[in-house]
Amino acid sequence: MSGAALRDAARQCRRRVILSYGLGADSTAILLRWLADPSSRDFDLSDLVVITAQTGDEWPETGHLVEQFIYPLLAAHGVRTVQVARGGHYERDGIVVLDDTRHPTACHIDGVYKLSTEMVTMGTVPQVGGVRKCSLRFKGWVLDQWISAFTRGRPFDHVVGFELGELDRVATDREQGRLPGRNPLYPLVEWGWFRGDALAYIRQRLGVDWPKSACTFCPFALTHREGLERTLPRFIRHPEVAMLPLSMEHAAVALNARQGLIGGERLVDVMTTRPDAGPLMQQFHQHLDEQEWALYRVQRAFRAKNGDMRTMGNAVRNVQVLGTGDRARVLASLQRVAARHGRTLEADGPHRRLWLHRRNNLFPCVEELVTAAPAVVETKKGPGFDKAWASGLNGPRQLAVVA
Template sequence: MTEPRAAATPGHGSEAGRAVQIRLPDDGPDPVGAPYWILNWGLGVDSTAILVRLFQLLEVLDRKGMTGRERDEALAARLGLPGFRLDRLVVMVALLGSEWPLTGELAQREIVPRLARWRIRLVQVARSGPAKADGVTTLDDSTTPTHLHLEGDYTLFMESVRSGTIPQLGGVRKCSLKHKGEPLDAKVAEIVGGSPFYQIMGFEAGESSRCDRDARADTAQRTGVYPLRAWGWTREVCERFIRRRIGVHWPKSACLFCVFALASEAGRERVLRMLAAAPELAWEPLLMERIAVTLNPTQTLMADGSLHDLMQERGLHRALEMFEARVEAMDWSLVEVRRPMNAQDGDSFRRGGTARDLTVHRTGPRAAMLAALGELAAVGHRDAHRSVPADPRYPRVWLHPRAATFPTLDHLFAVVPAYVATKQAPAFPKLWAAVTAATGYRPPALPGVGRDEQTDLLAGTASANAVPATS
């Protein structure tokens, strides 16, 4: 490649419309050596609007008979992306497996065929497993895509129910970083190699702070670009543009159990409407919440209550009945949870380090697991058990509920649908020893719950880690 030259790019940098210097190839390089243009398509309104705008321009230029270099130069000028080349564009999408069906149907019907028509490369990726070292699954990589692999591979839902947790609200969206950001970054690095690339981000005109944060990730190789900000397109403008061009209202992209969607009144109303219209879709969010709350009462999908209770209040009885019938018929597991919590910097009113050990002791019919739990409750720990109000939806026995000050700990047994898997945090052994020493807690001797042996009560762990199919 010849020495790069500088060019002004509207909308890149900390101020919308400010001209900054980015590296562009000289007019003469071979296209193979030209920079890549990576478009992060999140299936939502903003990034979809960029694609629909590109399709619109391609149709206009096609009617004018423009192809090749002439077409690329016209696209670059009209998109405000100097040096843009269609044959170096890669549309990237990470699939988590729990997208609302309507969004997936629209993307499959309206976007995938247009990508294939213009031979735009679409790369679909997903996580391969729970650890980063498990790698990335390439679901498809094609310039003539025909199918959007919405099912993903190792899904966020499966990760959550296996660990008995929910995605966390507040701070960094770790669920998106892990299931979207990490696989996308890994695949982008594989595609571009050592070549420079521009990453087209779908941040709308009202999201300058997100653009600024993203721009701080720029390197000598990677440059983020933000066309919607440069065009002055807000979310509302994007929605109107898509509706005018392809005749549909494009919904927000979100998982079925998105805690961020459930954080606002408008988001809750939207979710409730969709669950009322398709009650079978309540399975994943209700199952995830049922398991998580049983293991930790604070883990509801909404900060101020459970989705189950909200659906009950709003009369979504059909969805709740379908969920209860399905969950009643499956196997359940008897599990033990130990969760030590330290004080932060010696402050007994602030929680510091926390770790968890989740052990699956037995799996079988729900009635048998509840009977085993009842035996544990009868072994002289009724005071602790009664200290927490009982709810038949969340069968658990507290041997030691957490105190109001730190250090403290949770120690409980519970019965949950048989999705969870035994898992211990690396920091658990050391933290458990420290917190039990500080609090003076000595785990009681229970039948069949010894750490080194098992009796009839908790026999049958061979199948404890089996995860049932989601269908």
């Protein structure tokens, strides 16, 4: 066998260990222990790849801590460190490799095409029901693209930082991780570590309380009391960060009253009740006043699930920008449109909506409204809208839409 063939064979035989580094306490603790205690791993650090999918919306303080404590260690050990991000809305936009180095210094938390851009231009927030679509699109899919190109079907160990309190996520990951050659590993589970153990280990080694890693507007960080107690003070300490979640929610609620970042409840309502959030809320309302606003027509068509008219299937939406201007001007336009229809506006906190058609509880059905919000949402018709709208108009007990 020639020298080149031998080198190629050796490359094929090398162990490939890929750690999905989400920048949170769990995967940070794994890394720290592997670096400090070689007996905690059964591979050489030269075979390790640490990879992060950047959504573009991570908390800045997480990025600072990674740069201050973790990247210098990875650089000192020459660990290959990769950062990747989604290139655009469509899969055909591919992924962007932000960094691929054995001497990492900068944590590229700004990503490329941000999850927040997708949410804001669509006038929505990440949905907590069902699968975590945002995570699948901005993390899972992105990681899979890079890993597939790297492994090319060869066996690899995929290390995920689930801890002992997340056995349900371990089971799902085992079932759903479908990359060829993938061997999933969960060191924290093997070590018998809960999240508290990971946090304590980081505190012992680095002297810091590692913050929760997430997008700043992550609804999953707000759905339980512990998450709220952790996140709301963070918003108050960092008002510049809080503007994005509050603005994103505001636009989403203007178009759909059922949207709210706290499991259907609204972040703005919860913040408003906090005595320590006064200056932040004042800043937010000023921020809203300073935006360009738009008048939107929103049509939503709801399908029946499996043909059962009592069960809602999925919905598809058509959003049109009817005009733009400053806030007062756009609200005055909305008032004039309402007067033309001989209707009063629905008042919902700071939101005003003109209902042209309300849906009933039988499906398929439709709803239609005109509303005002900052001019951040794009005109967009969802796939299959025209057919779903026509079918909803003719659905059970529907009345004609007021033109």
